[in-house]
Amino acid sequence: MGMGRNRKFDPTVVLHDIGWLFIKNGYNGTSLDDIVKATGLLRGSLYSTFGSKLGMFIAAFELSLHEEDTQLKWGLLLIAMLEVAPQSTKVAQMIQTWYATNQTPDIEAQIGHALLRHSGIITKGE
Amino acid sequence: MGMGRNRKFDPTVVLHDIGWLFIKNGYNGTSLDDIVKATGLLRGSLYSTFGSKLGMFIAAFELSLHEEDTQLKWGLLLIAMLEVAPQSTKVAQMIQTWYATNQTPDIEAQIGHALLRHSGIITKGE
């Protein structure tokens, strides 16, 4: 008996912070020290909740797919496609699923547009 | 007097190997040990020729832009846009220049297509 302490932080909020970090530095470009500093949590809490760095990305990515924040969604989608999918079949499948349900005639142009924006080549409309 | 030894390897060939490595693992996902193994060269030779890991990427990227190998070119372009540009203004400028001279009505669709191919979401035409 005794269910123990409850989590002191809101995983959803933390995953947002982590998501934006990944967008800013890339997946391999983001270290755990970066995540620790950005979230204010310690490694133990992060690992007991998300399991691994990859687990953190997957959770943040999945969250973003169920949200309206298109900035977060597109950013993580790009990182997932280029950096994470090659080393995680699960992430590759998540992208597959997203693509299958979001396929439109202009999807490729949308992706290209997102990448140009992400890299700062274009800023607004054109 | 005495001009000293000549380089024992062909930088162009080496830069191709390095370029494909970056495409396969990403920039931050590729270590110098990876490069050493893939090229057969040792760190000293690589550093005396290219200066740094970033120098290796820039040289491989620049080479690819002057070539016909579209696979290599698109692959490195994607890596450059998403991973390297944020940490190198020089690479950002290279992409800017490329974009300025290659801007077409369907450039965004082309980029999106390249990224979908890179991540294995699509394989051939569609």
Added chain:
DNA sequence: ATTATTTTTGACCGAATAGTCAAGAATAAT
């Protein structure tokens, strides 16, 4: 053949990496 200059070699370095864990603090259920 000597020499000045260059490249190659591979051991080495401090810093950063992802991940671990035992001990302590908190708390939900009894």
Added chain:
DNA sequence: ATTATTCTTGACTATTCGGTCAAAAATAAT
């Protein structure tokens, strides 16, 4: 209030990271 369970803390580890360097080998020019 006790207790079983959970989360938090932060020090710790082994490994990998990009990069350096002195010595050795090679060679182009004289």
